[in-house]
Amino acid sequence: MxxxxxxxxxxxxxxxxxxxxxxxxxxxxxxxxxxxxxDVVILRKELVDEVQANNVEASQFQHNLEFIKKIKK
Structure with missing residues (x-):
């Protein structure tokens, strides 16, 4: 650095x-x-970090939905 x-x-x-x-x-x-x-993309790091965290949370939520669907059957 x-x-x-x-x-x-x-x-x-x-x-x-x-x-x-x-x-x-x-x-x-x-x-x-x-x-x-x-053509150079300029982003604020804190926003990139927030989007990444939201994506991780959303992907975990999808797994939880699949688990709940299996339980309901």
Whole structure:
């Protein structure tokens, strides 16, 4: 893992065509901007984690439904 210190207005480049820049800093909140080609998918990690957790929960729920169907017979 690479950890960098950046100030407001500074940026980093990834693979020549993705720029991540510090837009503003307000207390412990940092706004970042990302410039990337349109085909690059950019997602917030916490949302990806939440969707994955919901998918796991839903898949377990499906197994529970099959179990209940078997019991009812």
């Amino acid at each position: 690479l950890v960098l210190t950046r100030k407001q207005g500074q940026s980093i480049l990834i693979h020549k065509d993705i720029e991540i820049y510090v837009s503003s800093i307000d207390g412990d909140s940092v706004k970042i901007g990302i410039r990337a080609p349109e």
